[in-house]
Structures are given as structure tokens and as C-alpha cells.
Amino acid sequence: MNGIDSKCVHGGYTPKNGEPRQIPIYQSTTFKYDSSDAMGALFDLEASGYFYTRLQNPTNDLVAAQLTELEGGIAGMLTSSGQAANFFAVFNICEAGDHFISSSSIYGGTFNLFGVTMKKMGIECTFVDPEASYEDIAKEIRPNTKLIFGETISNPVCAVLDFEKFAKVAHDNGIPFIVDNTFATPVNCRPIEHGADIVTHSTTKYLDGHASGVGGAIIDSGNFDWMEYADKFPGLCTPDESYHGITYAEKFGKGAYITKATVQLMRDLGSIQAPQNAYYLHLGIESLHVRMARHCENALKLAKFLESDERVAWVNYPGLESNSSYERAKKYMPKGTCGVMCFGIKGDRATTVKFMDSLKLISIVTHVADAKSCVLHPASHTHRQLSDEQLVEAGVKPDLIRFSVGIEDADDLIADIKQALDQI
Numbered sequence: 001m002n003g004i005d006s007k008c009v010h011g012g013y014t015p016k017n018g019e020p021r022q023i024p025i026y027q028s029t030t031f032k033y034d035s036s037d038a039m040g041a042l043f044d045l046e047a048s049g050y051f052y053t054r055l056q057n058p059t060n061d062l063v064a065a066q067l068t069e070l071e072g073g074i075a076g077m078l079t080s081s082g083q084a085a086n087f088f089a090v091f092n093i094c095e096a097g098d099h100f101i102s103s104s105s106i107y108g109g110t111f112n113l114f115g116v117t118m119k120k121m122g123i124e125c126t127f128v129d130p131e132a133s134y135e136d137i138a139k140e141i142r143p144n145t146k147l148i149f150g151e152t153i154s155n156p157v158c159a160v161l162d163f164e165k166f167a168k169v170a171h172d173n174g175i176p177f178i179v180d181n182t183f184a185t186p187v188n189c190r191p192i193e194h195g196a197d198i199v200t201h202s203t204t205k206y207l208d209g210h211a212s213g214v215g216g217a218i219i220d221s222g223n224f225d226w227m228e229y230a231d232k233f234p235g236l237c238t239p240d241e242s243y244h245g246i247t248y249a250e251k252f253g254k255g256a257y258i259t260k261a262t263v264q265l266m267r268d269l270g271s272i273q274a275p276q277n278a279y280y281l282h283l284g285i286e287s288l289h290v291r292m293a294r295h296c297e298n299a300l301k302l303a304k305f306l307e308s309d310e311r312v313a314w315v316n317y318p319g320l321e322s323n324s325s326y327e328r329a330k331k332y333m334p335k336g337t338c339g340v341m342c343f344g345i346k347g348d349r350a351t352t353v354k355f356m357d358s359l360k361l362i363s364i365v366t367h368v369a370d371a372k373s374c375v376l377h378p379a380s381h382t383h384r385q386l387s388d389e390q391l392v393e394a395g396v397k398p399d400l401i402r403f404s405v406g407i408e409d410a411d412d413l414i415a416d417i418k419q420a421l422d423q424i
């Protein structure tokens with residue numbers, strides 16, 4: 001089974017004779033053992049098995065295995081949210097006193113996590129302009145820099161990541177490259193094929209696809225050799241006192257990163273995805289390839305329509321030939337990017353608000369990337385405390401409307417936008 005579409009339908013789970021066709025939901029906090037020694041071996045990490053759902057659950061692991069297959073990795077795990085996934089992905093490598101580099105064009109929640117909350121934990125992040133040169137990014141590397149982070153297609157401004165450049169800076173300096181692949185999904189882009197060592201997801205978006213469950217995922221390529229740079233990664237390459245002194249990179253080899261994140265971070269921080277949500281996620285993934293193709297097809301039609309209407313000031317969609325990310329999008333995502341775009345309409349804030357309030361089929365919600373089309377106006381919603389000047393500083397134009405194109409009839413979506421533009 002090599003095709004990505006088949007992996008969406010069948011990945012991670014092959015029922016044996018008489019077993020359930022659909023993945024079972026293991027709605028159990030705990031797992032029973034016949035002997036005290038059998039359970040003790042699990043706590044010593046001498047045997048693998050389930051004992052408590054705060055660390056691991058079989059339903060979650062089936063879905064994590066599917067995402068691992070889709071991304072072309074060797075191990076994966078689910079987390080309770082995309083925020084938890086990005087936090088775990090970084091915190092599994094960095095500790096107090098460490099530093100890392102991130103593209104500045106990333107999701108606002110991740111920007112706060114890296115720039116404010118992790119700073120309070122003694123971990124410092126330098127944000128770099130994603131279009132900065134190799135040399136300018138490499139200049140930010142310090143002796144304590146432990147990783148580089150970026151998003152395949154950034155939320156909300158839809159900038160496409162220069163994988164080659166970022167991966168080269170990371171690998172020339174002996175550190176891993178982490179990529180949040182939420183918007184592209186493995187159907188349209190597999191970051192590991194372009195040099196990413198670790199891939200993260202907010203599964204809340206296209207993977208779930210129906211606005212039903214918040215969740216996240218981390219997938220390890222197994223390509224980064226921690227032991228080669230052992231002095232940089234003591235968390236993986238020196239004994240963990242909380243497990244009688246085992247060394248993850250020695251004992252688990254290529255599985256070290258996900259094992260550590262599971263048995264240490266999940267154990268201590270407990271941000272597991274509910275098995276019920278993992279089941280919903282799995283239902284979503286079964287149709288991911290069909291939905292992504294339709295999201296992209298619809299988005300391109302809508303982007304072209306918006307570009308052609310004189311009441312629209314600008315459109316930013318990497319699938320448009322006029323877009324500055326077009327060539328890069330074609331290189332890394334030949335099948336299409338995603339259904340999210342941004343645009344602005346001529347007029348002031350009040351015009352934008354009037355336009356949005358006039359939409360009927362397209363709803364105003366704080367969400368993106370599900371079957372139902374929706375819009376959000378950061379200046380009125382997520383960033384409403386900022387002045388126009390502060391918005392520009394934050395890289396968000398005051399007139400920016402984030403538009404997530406769903407899988408309805410494109411003609412109905414165009415008609416809805418037309419009638420709303422007629423109201424302004």
C-alpha cells in the first residue's frame with residue numbers, strides 16, 4: 001500500500017479475522033494485569049504495554065500510527081491539542097537555559113507559547129523573518145540553540161515555508177528541524193521528504209475536518225541522530241533519573257524521541273487526547289484526501305473570483321499565479337496547498353464588518369479548515385485590542401479577512417460573497 005489515498009483509508013489498522021472493521025474506542029482509564037511483576041515491567045520500561053490512559057491508549061496509538069504512515073515517519077503520538085503538540089515537540093528537546101529559532105510567520109497561539117510562556121520557563125526563542133537569507137538565519141545560532149521551527153503554510157498569512165533553506169541551517173548546525181504541517185496535511189505536503197526531522201499537527205483542523213474535536217499530533221522521522229550530538233541533547237542522551245537511569249537514545253534508538261515524550265512528558269504533564277476524540281479524528285482522516293482536493297479546487301475558484309472583483313483590494317492565496325509564494329507552493333505542494341486564504345476589501349474597518357455581517361452561508365467563527373466555509377476578521381476578533389498601527393506591527397493588516405473555504409458548491413460560496421459585497 002503506497003498511495004497516500006489508500007493510507008488515509010487503511011493506514012494504522014488492519015483488522016484480523018473477526019475483528020471490528022472500524023477502530024475500537026478503548027474507553028478505559030486503566031488496563032488490568034495478571035501479576036504484579038508484569039505491571040512492574042511496564043513501569044520500568046522493560047516491557048511495552050498499556051497501564052494508564054494519561055500516558056497511552058490503544059485507540060490513540062492506532063490513529064497515531066496512521067498519521068505516522070501518512071507522514072512517512074517511524075513513530076508518533078497524539079496530544080490533547082495542537083498547542084500541546086508544539087509545546088511537547090519543543091520541550092522534549094529544550095530545557096531551561098536553552099534557545100531555539102522559529103520563523104516569525106506562525107500561528108498566533110504558537111507565537112505566544114514560544115515568545116511569552118516558554119520564556120517564563122527559561123527557554124528563549126528568536127523569531128526570524130522566513131524570507132531572511134541562509135546567512136542571516138544562521139547568524140542567530142548560538143551554542144545553546146537546540147532546534148529550528150516553521151509552518152508549512154503559515155496561519156493566517158499563508159506564507160509557504162522555504163524547507164530547503166531552513167533544513168540546511170538546522171542540519172549544518174547539528175540541530176533538528178520541526179515543521180507544523182497543519183494547513184497542508186500529509187495529503188498535500190510531507191515535510192519529512194523535504195528535510196523536516198519532526199512534524200507536528202493541530203489535528204483540530206483538516207485532519208478532523210468537521211470542527212468536532214480539538215487535538216494534536218507529533219510524528220518523528222527517526223532521521224535525527226541524537227547520539228551524534230549527545231552533548232547538545234542531555235534529555236535524550238544522558239540517564240533519566242525518573243526511570244532508574246535509562247538513557248532514551250541508547251535504549252530506544254530511533255524511537256527515543258517519541259518514547260521520551262510519552263513516558264516522561266505525558267506522564268508528568270498529562271495532555272493526552274481523549275480516545276473518543278481520536279476516534280472522530282480517525283473518521284476525518286478516512287476522507288482527508290477527498291476533502292483536501294475539494295478544498296483546494298474550491299479555494300482556487302474563490303481566490304480567482306475575489307481577485308477579479310474590483311471591490312476587493314487584495315487576495316493572498318498561494319495557488320494564484322500572481323502570488324509571491326506560487327512557485328514555492330508548486331515545488332513543495334504540486335497537488336495544491338489548502339483551503340485557507342486572506343483578502344481585504346476596499347474601505348475601512350466598518351466596511352469589512354458590514355461585509356462579514358452580510359454573509360449568509362459563510363459563517364463567522366474562530367476556526368479554520370473544516371468542511372464548512374467560515375471567515376474571521378483578526379482586527380475585530382483575535383487581535384481586537386490592537387490599534388491599526390499595532391496590527392501592522394504584528395503582521396496583520398487591519399482589513400485582513402481570513403477565509404477558510406469549505407467543501408460546499410463553489411457557486412453558492414461565490415453567490416454569498418457577491419450578495420455581501422452588494423451590501424457595502
Ligand SMILES: *Cc1c(COP(=O)(O)O)cnc(C)c1O
Pocket residue numbers: 081082083084086107109110151155180182183201202203204205214215216
Ligand atoms: C490551530 C493551530 C494550532 C493550535 O492548535 P489547537 O488544536 O487549536 O491547539 C497550531 N498550529 C497551527 C498552524 C494551527 O492552525
